[in-house]
Structures are given as C-alpha cells and as structure tokens.
Amino acid sequence: MPALLLHAEQWTAAPRGVTFGLFGAGAGAGWVFDAVCDRVETGSAVSLRAPLGGADVVEIIGRIGALRPEEYLEIVHDQPWRGRIKLRFRPDRGGTTVRLVAELDESGLEWLLRRRGFPAGRRESPNPRLGLLTSKSGPGNLFAAATDNLAALALEEVNAEGGIHGRPVELVVGDDATDPAVGVAEARRLVRAGCRTLLVATTSATFVAVSRALTGTDVLVVQTLMNEGGESGRLRLQYGERPEDQLATAAARMMRAAGGRRWFLAGNDYCWPRSTHAAARQVLPRFGARLVGERFAALGTQDFSPVIEAILASGAEIVLSTFVGADAAEFQRQGHRAGLGKRCLTLAPAMDESTLQRVGPDAARGLYAVSGYFEQLPTAGNDALLTRYRSEFGRWAPPLSTLTESVFEAVHMWWSVARRVGAEEPKLIADEMRRGRFELPRGTVTLSGGDSAVQPLHLFEAKGTAFALT
Amino acid sequence: MGTELAFDALADPVRRQILGVLAERAECSVGELVENIDSVGRTGVSSHLRVLRAAGLVTERKAGRFRYYSIDPTGPARDVIDMLHSLFQGALADAGRAADARGKTTDRDIRSA
Numbered sequence: 001m002p003a004l005l006l007h008a009e010q011w012t013a014a015p016r017g018v019t020f021g022l023f024g025a026g027a028g029a030g031w032v033f034d035a036v037c038d039r040v041e042t043g044s045a046v047s048l049r050a051p052l053g054g055a056d057v058v059e060i061i062g063r064i065g066a067l068r069p070e071e072y073l074e075i076v077h078d079q080p081w082r083g084r085i086k087l088r089f090r091p092d093r094g095g096t097t098v099r100l101v102a103e104l105d106e107s108g109l110e111w112l113l114r115r116r117g118f119p120a121g122r123r124e125s126p127n128p129r130l131g132l133l134t135s136k137s138g139p140g141n142l143f144a145a146a147t148d149n150l151a152a153l154a155l156e157e158v159n160a161e162g163g164i165h166g167r168p169v170e171l172v173v174g175d176d177a178t179d180p181a182v183g184v185a186e187a188r189r190l191v192r193a194g195c196r197t198l199l200v201a202t203t204s205a206t207f208v209a210v211s212r213a214l215t216g217t218d219v220l221v222v223q224t225l226m227n228e229g230g231e232s233g234r235l236r237l238q239y240g241e242r243p244e245d246q247l248a249t250a251a252a253r254m255m256r257a258a259g260g261r262r263w264f265l266a267g268n269d270y271c272w273p274r275s276t277h278a279a280a281r282q283v284l285p286r287f288g289a290r291l292v293g294e295r296f297a298a299l300g301t302q303d304f305s306p307v308i309e310a311i312l313a314s315g316a317e318i319v320l321s322t323f324v325g326a327d328a329a330e331f332q333r334q335g336h337r338a339g340l341g342k343r344c345l346t347l348a349p350a351m352d353e354s355t356l357q358r359v360g361p362d363a364a365r366g367l368y369a370v371s372g373y374f375e376q377l378p379t380a381g382n383d384a385l386l387t388r389y390r391s392e393f394g395r396w397a398p399p400l401s402t403l404t405e406s407v408f409e410a411v412h413m414w415w416s417v418a419r420r421v422g423a424e425e426p427k428l429i430a431d432e433m434r435r436g437r438f439e440l441p442r443g444t445v446t447l448s449g450g451d452s453a454v455q456p457l458h459l460f461e462a463k464g465t466a467f468a469l470t
Numbered sequence: 471m472g473t474e475l476a477f478d479a480l481a482d483p484v485r486r487q488i489l490g491v492l493a494e495r496a497e498c499s500v501g502e503l504v505e506n507i508d509s510v511g512r513t514g515v516s517s518h519l520r521v522l523r524a525a526g527l528v529t530e531r532k533a534g535r536f537r538y539y540s541i542d543p544t545g546p547a548r549d550v551i552d553m554l555h556s557l558f559q560g561a562l563a564d565a566g567r568a569a570d571a572r573g574k575t576t577d578r579d580i581r582s583a
Binding site for chain 2: 031
C-alpha cells in the first residue's frame with residue numbers, strides 16, 4: 001500500500017564507519033541514532049523515543065528488519081503505527097551522507113493528527129463498525145504491539161466470509177495512551193463513530209473507567225484479555241483468564257521448580273495487580289505457600305531498586321510479578337542486574353511475548369507465565385493462525401501473545417453472533433456470546449452463562465525470547 | 471474546515487500519494503503530479519485534488535491558464551508533515567554533530583598513535 005514518505009539528509013565530515021557505528025551506541029546522537037537495542041543486528045528489538053514537540057515524547061517500537069554494516073539499516077516498527085525508517089550511508093565529499101526515508105501509513109497519519117490535537121471523527125458509513133480500544137502509546141504499547149494486526153487479520157477473514165448481512169465490517173481503532181481518562185475519551189469517540197460493540201484490550205484500569213463511563217448507553221463493552229472481573233451487567237463481558245485460576249494452575253509446579261515456598265508479590269499499582277495479589281493471598285496458602293512481602297510501583301516507573309531490594313531482603317524463592325508492559329520488562333532487567341535471578345524464579349501471569357523480546361534472553365531466565373495462549377501453543381488452529389499472520393505481516397511483525405491473540409478471537413466470537421442477530425443489537429450479541437462455546441486457536445472456550453469462561457490454562461517458561469511448555 | 475473530511479480524504483492511497491509528492495516540494499502543477507503518480511491519469515488526479523481541497527488539506531493557486539497545488543499551510547496535514555520533517559531532520563542533524571565530534575576524536579587518536 002502506498003504510504004506517505006518523508007525524506008531527510010545530512011552530511012558529516014566523519015567517515016562512514018564512525019557514522020554508522022553511532023547507531024545504538026547511546027552516544028547522544030539524536031533520537032533515531034540513540035535507538036535502544038541490545039545488539040545492532042537483524043531481528044533485534046529496538047525502541048526510539050521521538051520528541052513530537054513540547055513535552056510529548058512518543059516511543060516507536062519495532063525491530064531491526066535489515067542491516068548491511070556501514071551501508072544500510074532498516075527499522076520495521078509497529079507502534080504507534082506500522083511503518084519503516086530506512087537509513088542509507090554513502091561516502092561523500094570526504095565524509096558521509098546519511099539519507100533517511102520514513103514511511104507513514106494511513107493509520108499513522110490519523111494517529112498523528114489526533115495526537116496533534118485536531119478534532120477527530122469519521123463520516124457516517126452504511127457499513128457496520130466495530131470498535132477496538134488498544135494502547136498504542138504509554139507503557140502498554142509493548143504488550144499491545146500485535147493487537148492492531150490481529151484485529152485487522154480477523155476483520156479480513158470475517159469480511160471475506162461476507163461480513164454482516166453482506167456488508168463489510170469496518171474497524172475503528174482508539175488509543176488509550178495507557179491512561180484511563182484518555183481511554184474514556186477515545187471510547188466515546190468510537191461510540192460517536194457508530195460502534196455498538198467495543199473490544200477493549202488495554203489494562204483493566206482503562207476497561208473499568210470505560211465500562212463506568214458508558215453506563216446507560218446501548219453499547220457492548222468486551223474486555224478480551226485476562227482480567228479480574230467485577231464489571232457486571234448485560235452489556236459487559238469479561239471472559240479472559242482470571243487470576244485465581246492462573247495461580248491455581250501454576251502454584252504447586254512453581255514451588256517444585258523453585259524448591260521453596262516463600263512468595264513475594266510485586267506489581268504495578270492499579271486494579272488488576274491488586275486483585276491478583278488478593279487472589280494470591282486466597283489461593284497460594286492452599287498449596288502450602290508462605291507470603292513474605294508485597295510492594296507496588298506506579299505504572300511508568302523507571303527505578304525498581306526499592307522493590308528489588310525488598311525482595312532480596314525477604315528471602316523469597318518465588319516472585320509473583322504483576323508488572324505489565326514496559327514496566328514488566330524493566331523490572332525483569334533491573335532484577336537480573338541485581339542478581340535476583342540467582343535467588344528466585346518469577347511467575348508473571350501477564351508476561352507476553354512482545355514484552356519478553358525487550359526483557360531479552362539473559363534477564364528472561366527463570367521467568368514463567370500462565371495463561372490460555374502462547375505463541376508456540378501446539379494446536380492446529382494456532383498453526384493456521386501463525387501461518388496467516390506471518391504471510392500477512394511478515395517475518396518481523398511482533399509476536400503473538402494471549403493478550404493480543406484474544407483480540408483475534410474476540411472479533412471472530414463477536415462476528416459468529418452478530419452475523420445472525422445484526423451488529424446493531426448489542427444486547428442480543430452479549431446474550432448469545434454468554435451462552436457460547438467457541439472453538440478457537442487456543443482451544444475450546446466456554447462462557448456458560450456467567451462472565452468468566454472455562455478455557456485450558458498452561459504454565460510455560462521463557463526459553464530465550466519465546467515461551468515453551470514446562 | 472471539517473477534520474472529519476480530512477480523515478476520509480486520507481483514507482485513499484492515491485490521495486496520500488499526492489500529499490506525499492506535495493510534501494516534497496513547494497508547489498506542483500497537475501502535470502507534475504500526474505508524472506509522479508502511476509496508478510491514475512490526469513482526470514483521476516484532478517478529482518482526487520478536489521477531494522483534498524474540500525478537506526482543507528491542499529490549496530490551489532491560479533496563474534493564467536495554469537493551476538498550482540500545494541499543501542494547505544493552515545491545514546492539519548501541513549502541521550503533521552512539518553512536524554515529522556523537523557523531527558527526522560533534527561535527528562539526523564544531531565547524528566551529524568555527534569559523528570563530527572567522534573570523527574575528530576578518531577583523527578586525533580590516529581595521529582597520536
């Protein structure tokens with residue numbers, strides 16, 4: 001698809017090797033060259049902090065998609081929009097000319113217009129619209145890296161099957177910036193655009209705020225990913241993995257692997273980590289666990305040393321980490337540097353494959369997660385999904401995780417009902433989904449009337465930057 | 471000017487391409503645009519320009535028989551494109567300065583070695 005191309009060029013007296021060598025070196029060489037990556041090599045996870053003006057700094061995350069030393073470097077990125085930044089180096093007038101080409105797609109332009117404060121809306125459409133609220137910026141950008149892709153893939157599939165009553169479904173995407181107040185404003189915008197169902201794949205903090213803000217409106221709000229429950233009503237659905245089930249699946253095996261029973265609870269300070277810790281106090285002692293400490297840190301924390309010191313001092317053998325997104329990665333990396341990995345194993349129920357890329361293979365040793373899906377899950381449905389995903393979005397597209405794959409499944413679940421009752425009937429859609437039993441890439445998910453669901457859960461362990469069954 | 475229209479106008483790949491060509495230069499005639507856009511001919515380019523103008527993204531200047539198009543300096547596209555240009559050019563300028571400084575250090579190291 002043609003995209004907007006932006007060009008920039010710069011000459012320097014420095015030789016090509018010196019200029020190229022600045023990339024990723026953290027040498028104060030501007031926001032592009034000061035890209036953060038563990039290694040400058042093809043496939044490495046990379047993040048750039050782009051100063052959009054004023055105090056607004058946005059993180060661009062992706063991977064190094066191509067590299068020819070001293071000649072060419074290409075960053076393929078997924079957040080906050082999908083695009084590429086290409087850098088070409090050539091010897092010129094005794095120095096080096098660097099040429100940069102940045103690609104911007106439609107969604108990127110739309111995102112930027114909105115971020116720059118231009119009022120946003122869309123004209124009415126005769127087609128049904130489905131809303132997706134995700135995190136394209138803020139610390140949630142990491143775990144949500146594949147969310148848009150998976151929603152787009154599912155939409156393509158349902159539209160190829162005739163959409164709803166012969167009309168293609170349009171996806172309208174909102175960015176909560178990992179902030180509940182922004183999430184509410186974005187949710188309202190999606191509703192104004194005509195969405196009668198919102199799929200929310202953000203932190204629970206945003207989901208709860210959106211759920212309450214939309215009380216009394218005839219809009220179905222679905223939390224697709226793992227959650228603590230608690231938002232009741234005919235038009236609310238939260239069927240993702242629940243902390244008590246995840247902990248019950250993992251507890252005994254974690255203690256066997258760690259050779260100890262002492263747990264420390266550490267996480268971000270909002271509703272899901274707090275609820276997960278409350279569940280841990282209920283569930284873990286039933287398996288003979290002892291809880292030896294608890295700490296919280298605000299979402300967006302940079303320095304985790306107080307938490308890490310408290311864990312080291314507690315003598316814990318297992319850390320229940322309920323940090324999410326960029327915070328989870330940073331906590332794991334700082335813990336590794338402080339020697340936490342030698343002392344304890346970590347169970348991080350919300351650790352996802354995108355975040356694991358940033359954790360890196362060293363700091364990921366001894367890290368476990370528990371959920372209904374991981375990218376290497378050996379089911380026929382998942383094999384087929386991965387093949388389609390890679391052929392559509394390429395080799396360097398961000399990995400799938402339970403958090404993002406849940407969005408693919410939610411689109412299909414929604415459509416399987418909406419195609420019969422119509423997209424304009426959110427109450428009927430909710431009722432039917434609640435009664436549903438769905439065959440999905442993760443396996444069979446049964447909603448059985450209540451708001452929680454029954455699905456197979458798995459404990460898995462980080463091996464390098466992927467997960468494997470234990 | 472409705473920004474709603476701007477979003478709809480940008481939904482079309484040819485219109486984004488026209489905007490991309492205009493972003494590269496101060497002003498273009500229809501002929502220059504047609505040379506740079508492969509997928510549609512003169513009529514197509516003209517009708518896309520009408521949509522872009524209606525959306526407040528592009529302005530038209532008449533000079534005799536000729537019409538010239540540029541990105542509307544008061545529109546949202548200009549703001550975003552200018553911001554992105556200075557963002558990327560600024561990044562390369564910083565890299566150039568850092569390379570100059572490092573190049574000089576390397577020269578000194580070589581001379582003193």
